[in-house]
Amino acid sequence: MRRNVEIVASCYHCGDEVTDTPYVMEDHTFCCLGCQTVYQILNENNLQSYYTYNVHPGKAQKSSQADLSYLDEPNIIAKLVDYQDTEIGVITFYIPVIHCSSCVWLLEHLYKLNPAIASSQVDFMKKQTSITFKNQEISLRELVQLLVNIGYEPKITLQDVVKEGKKINQGALVRKITVAGFCFGNSMMISFPDYFGMGVFEREYASFFGYMNLAFGIPVLLYSASDYFTSAWYSLKQRRLNLDVPLALGILVLFLRSAFDILNQSGAGFIDTLCSLVFFILIGKWVQQRTYYHISFERDYRSYFPVAVTVIQDHDERPIQIAELQVGDRILVRNNEIIPADAILLNGYAAVDFSFVTGESKPIEKTLGELVYAGGRQIGGAIELEVVKPVSQSYLTRLWNNESFKSYDKNFDTFVGLISKYFTVALISIAMLAALLWAFGGNADRAWGAFTAVLIIACPCALALSSPFTLSAALSIFDKNKLYIKNTSAIEQMAAIDTIVFDKTGTISSPTSSAMYFEGELTKMERQIVSSICRNSSHPLSREIVKWLAEDFIVPIERYAETVGMGQEGIYQDYVVRIGSAGFVNQSRMTVGGSVVYVSVNDNIKGFFTLEQSWRTGLSDVINELKKNSYHLHLISGDNERRADTLRLIFPEQTKLLFNQTPSDKMTRIEAWQHEGKRVCMLGDGLNDAGALRTANLGIAVSDDINNFSPGCDAILDGVSFDKLPRFFAFAGDAVKVIKISFVISMLYNVVGLSFAVQGTMSPLFAAILMPISTVTIISFTSLMTRWYANRRKLI
Amino acid sequence: MLIGCSVLIALLFLCAFFWANKSGQHEDTFTPSIRILFEDEVTEDDSSSK
Numbered sequence: 001m002r003r004n005v006e007i008v009a010s011c012y013h014c015g016d017e018v019t020d021t022p023y024v025m026e027d028h029t030f031c032c033l034g035c036q037t038v039y040q041i042l043n044e045n046n047l048q049s050y051y052t053y054n055v056h057p058g059k060a061q062k063s064s065q066a067d068l069s070y071l072d073e074p075n076i077i078a079k080l081v082d083y084q085d086t087e088i089g090v091i092t093f094y095i096p097v098i099h100c101s102s103c104v105w106l107l108e109h110l111y112k113l114n115p116a117i118a119s120s121q122v123d124f125m126k127k128q129t130s131i132t133f134k135n136q137e138i139s140l141r142e143l144v145q146l147l148v149n150i151g152y153e154p155k156i157t158l159q160d161v162v163k164e165g166k167k168i169n170q171g172a173l174v175r176k177i178t179v180a181g182f183c184f185g186n187s188m189m190i191s192f193p194d195y196f197g198m199g200v201f202e203r204e205y206a207s208f209f210g211y212m213n214l215a216f217g218i219p220v221l222l223y224s225a226s227d228y229f230t231s232a233w234y235s236l237k238q239r240r241l242n243l244d245v246p247l248a249l250g251i252l253v254l255f256l257r258s259a260f261d262i263l264n265q266s267g268a269g270f271i272d273t274l275c276s277l278v279f280f281i282l283i284g285k286w287v288q289q290r291t292y293y294h295i296s297f298e299r300d301y302r303s304y305f306p307v308a309v310t311v312i313q314d315h316d317e318r319p320i321q322i323a324e325l326q327v328g329d330r331i332l333v334r335n336n337e338i339i340p341a342d343a344i345l346l347n348g349y350a351a352v353d354f355s356f357v358t359g360e361s362k363p364i365e366k367t368l369g370e371l372v373y374a375g376g377r378q379i380g381g382a383i384e385l386e387v388v389k390p391v392s393q394s395y396l397t398r399l400w401n402n403e404s405f406k407s408y409d410k411n412f413d414t415f416v417g418l419i420s421k422y423f424t425v426a427l428i429s430i431a432m433l434a435a436l437l438w439a440f441g442g443n444a445d446r447a448w449g450a451f452t453a454v455l456i457i458a459c460p461c462a463l464a465l466s467s468p469f470t471l472s473a474a475l476s477i478f479d480k481n482k483l484y485i486k487n488t489s490a491i492e493q494m495a496a497i498d499t500i501v502f503d504k505t506g507t508i509s510s511p512t513s514s515a516m517y518f519e520g521e522l523t524k525m526e527r528q529i530v531s532s533i534c535r536n537s538s539h540p541l542s543r544e545i546v547k548w549l550a551e552d553f554i555v556p557i558e559r560y561a562e563t564v565g566m567g568q569e570g571i572y573q574d575y576v577v578r579i580g581s582a583g584f585v586n587q588s589r590m591t592v593g594g595s596v597v598y599v600s601v602n603d604n605i606k607g608f609f610t611l612e613q614s615w616r617t618g619l620s621d622v623i624n625e626l627k628k629n630s631y632h633l634h635l636i637s638g639d640n641e642r643r644a645d646t647l648r649l650i651f652p653e654q655t656k657l658l659f660n661q662t663p664s665d666k667m668t669r670i671e672a673w674q675h676e677g678k679r680v681c682m683l684g685d686g687l688n689d690a691g692a693l694r695t696a697n698l699g700i701a702v703s704d705d706i707n708n709f710s711p712g713c714d715a716i717l718d719g720v721s722f723d724k725l726p727r728f729f730a731f732a733g734d735a736v737k738v739i740k741i742s743f744v745i746s747m748l749y750n751v752v753g754l755s756f757a758v759q760g761t762m763s764p765l766f767a768a769i770l771m772p773i774s775t776v777t778i779i780s781f782t783s784l785m786t787r788w789y790a791n792r793r794k795l796i
Numbered sequence: 797m798l799i800g801c802s803v804l805i806a807l808l809f810l811c812a813f814f815w816a817n818k819s820g821q822h823e824d825t826f827t828p829s830i831r832i833l834f835e836d837e838v839t840e841d842d843s844s845s846k
Contacts, residue, residue, distance in 0.1 A: 053834075101830045108831070124827040174817055182810045186803060212799070 015056025057102030070308030070319035071141035093154035184275035243420035250459025288468035348383035352376035457753035462746030482718035494732035503684035504637035520607015618723030625726035667691035734789035
C-alpha cells in the first residue's frame with residue numbers, strides 16, 4: 001500500500017498554505033513576499049514576540065497596495081486627525097484586521113518601530129487604534145505606510161472625514177444613576193430607625209433625619225429625574241400621553257408629599273421610596289440604551305467611499321477630496337479602487353465589480369464612452385474617467401439624499417406606549433375619585449393623603465421596567481445567535497411583522513459558497529495543465545478552478561501570460577492552452593448566466609467553467625417554516641430572471657417574485673405593501689437594498705462578516721444563522737408576550753397598593769417595601785421568562 | 797456626627813466613581829484583559845540579566 005503523505009507547509013506569518021515556491025527566511029517559510037517583509041521588519045526591530053503569543057498571527061499580504069498620496073494634503077489630514085498642534089498629532093484608525101492578542105501587542109509597541117510614534121492604544125472590540133505621533137518627524141502618510149508595511153492597513157473612508165457626533169453618550173445617564181443610587185443608599189440608612197421604631201432619646205433626632213432625607217431627595221428630583229420631567233412636559237405639549245407622564249407625576253407628588261410631611265413634622269416622608277424608584281427606572285433606561293458599540297448600524301455609502309481620488313490635470317496627477325470633485329474632472333481609478341462618482345470611461349479596460357451596489361460579484365465589462373455608475377470597484381488596470389455628475393448627485397448617493405428618505409422616521413406604537421395612554425387617564429381618575437370621596441366625607445386630610453398615595457403607589461415603575469428588561473434579555477439572546485439588533489424597540493417591531501421580503505443575491509444565495517460546474521470534457525493531462533496554469537493567477541475564479549480540479553501534480557508551464565481581465569495562457573509540451581473569457585478564446589458569446597471561464601486547447605474549445613452562487617443552507621426549510629407561520633413572502637431582486645425556475649420551487653405559490661428591480665423600485669414596492677396595511681420586513685445585503693431596508697418596518701441586513709460593510713438597517717444577521725430566521729421571529733413574539741404577562745403582574749401589585757392607598761392609610765414603610773418588591777419581581781420574572789422561551793425555541 | 801462622616805465618605809466614593817467614569821475606565825472593558833498577558837521584554841534582555 002502506498003500512501004500519499006502530504007506535507008502542507010504553512011506560512012509562518014499568516015498560516016496560509018504555501019503552494020508554489022515558498023519564500024524562506026531563517027527556517028521559516030512564507031507564502032508571499034508581503035508576509036516575508038513583515039517578518040523581516042519585525043525581526044529587525046526585535047519584535048519577534050509577535051509570533052510567540054499566537055501561531056500565525058498575521059493576515060496574508062497578498063493584496064496589492066493602495067495609493068496613499070492623498071494623505072499628504074493638509075486639508076485632508078486636518079479632517080482625519082483627532083487633534084494636532086505643531087508637535088504632536090493624535091489619530092484614531094479603524095483597522096479591520098485586528099483579531100488576536102498579537103495584534104494588540106504589536107500595535108501597542110509601534111514606538112519600537114519608529115521613535116516618532118509616542119504611544120498607541122488599541123481598543124480591541126472596536127478594532128480601533130489611537131496613535132499619538134510627533135508630526136515633525138513622521139507624516140501621516142509615513143505613519144499609514146508603516147502600518148501597511150506591517151500588515152495592519154487602516155481603513156480610511158469618507159465617513160472618517162465627515163465625523164458626526166453619533167456617539168450616544170451614556171456618561172450623563174451613568175452619572176444620574178450613581179447620584180440616585182448614592183441618595184437611595186443613604187436615605188434608606190437614615191430611614192431605618194424610623195421603620196424599626198425609635199426610642200425616646202432617638203426621637204430628638206427624628207426631625208434631623210427628616211431634613212437629611214429631604215436633602216438627599218433634592219438632587220434626585222432635580223438632577224437624576226430631570227429627564228422624566230422634560231420628556232413628560234414635551235409629550236403633554238404634543239397632547240400625547242407617554243409613560244413618562246405618570247412617572248414624572250408620581251415622582252413629583254412623592255417629593256411634594258414628603259417635603260410637606262417633613263416640614264410639618266407630620267411624618268417621615270417617602271424620600272427613600274422616591275430615591276429607589278428613580279434609581280430603578282434609570283437602570284431600566286440604561287439597560288434599554290445599551291447597544292452594540294462595536295457594530296455600526298448607521299453606515300451609508302460614505303463609510304465605503306475613499307477619502308480622496310486622483311485627478312489628472314494637465315498631465316499631472318493630484319489627489320483631491322471627494323467632496324471637491326467637480327463635473328468634467330478627469331479621474332484616475334486604479335486596480336481595486338472605487339469609482340466615486342458617475343463618470344464616462346475615457347481610457348483603459350474597465351471591469352467593474354458592483355458587488356457593493358447590487359450584491360452581484362461578477363465584474364461587469366464596460367466599453368469606452370460608456371457611463372459607469374458610482375460605487376463600482378475597478379478590477380484590473382488603471383482607468384481614466386470623466387466625471388459627469390458630482391458625488392452627491394450620483395445614481396447611488398441620490399438614494400441617501402432623497403429628502404423623503406432622510407426624514408423618514410420609524411414611528412410605531414410600542415405596547416407600553418399604547419398602554420400608558422389609558423393608564424395615565426385611569427390613574428388620575430382613580431386618584432380624583434378617592435380624593436373626592438374623602439372630601440365629601442368631610443375628611444380633608446385624608447382626601448389629600450389618599451390622592452397623593454394613589455399617585456405614588458400606582459407610579460408605573462414596574463411597568464416602565466418590564467419592557468426594557470425583557471427586550472434587553474431578548475437582545476442578548478439574539479446576540480448569542482448572531483442576530484444583532486439595533487435597539488430594543490426593533491424587537492417589538494419584529495414581533496408585529498406579517499410580510500417578509502427577500503433580496504436574492506447575497507441574501508438568500510451565499511456569496512462565499514459557490515458551486516463550480518464544468519461543461520465539456522477534459523482529459524487527465526488537460527486537467528493538470530489547466531490547474532497548473534490557474535495556479536499562477538490570483539484571480540478569484542482561477543483559485544476556484546484550482547480548488548475544483550483538485551489536481552496535485554503540477555506540470556511546468558512555459559510562456560505563461562496573463563491578460564488582466566481577459567484570461568491566461570500557457571504552453572506545456574504540444575498543448576497550447578488558453579483559459580479566459582469568451583473573447584479571449586475566440587468564442588462567440590453564449591447565453592450562459594453567471595461567471596463563465598472558457599478553456600481552449602490548441603484553439604479547440606474544450607468546455608467552460610461556470611460559477612453559480614448556491615443558496616444559503618436551509619433556505620427551503622426557512623421558507624417552509626415561515627409559510628407555515630402564515631407570513632406573506634416576497635422576493636425582490638435587482639438581478640435578471642436567470643434562476644427564477646428554481647426559486648419558484650422553493651417559494652410558495654402565491655409569492656411575488658420580482659426581478660430586474662432598481663433600488664428605488666424596491667423602495668416603492670415596499671411602500672405599496674405598507675399602504676396595504678402590511679408590516680414589512682426586508683432582508684437584503686447590498687447598497688441597492690439600502691432604500692428598501694430603511695423604508696421597511698424592519699430592515700435586516702444579511703452579512704457574512706458583521707464588521708464588513710452593511711447598509712443602514714435595524715438588524716444585522718450573520719449569514720451563518722440564516723436558518724434560524726423563523727425561530728427568531730417566533731421568539732420576538734414570545735418577548736412581547738412576556739411583556740404583556742409582566743404587565744398583568746405589575747397591575748396586580750398596583751391593585752393591592754391602590755386598595756390601601758384609596759383608604760388613605762399608606763405608611764412610608766409599606767411604600768418602601770412594596771416598591772422594591774414589585775421591581776425585583778418584574779426584573780427576575782422577565783429575565784427568567786425570556787430565557788425560558790429562548791430555551792423552548794432552542795436559541796440557547 | 798457619625799452620620800456626617802458616613803455621608804462624607806460616601807460622597808468621596810461618588811466622586812471617585814465620577815472621576816473613573818470620566819477618565820474612560822469603563823469605555824473599553826476588553827482590551828486590558830489581553831494587555832495584562834504581555835510580558836515585559838521577552839527577548840534578549842533575559843539572557844543578560846541572568
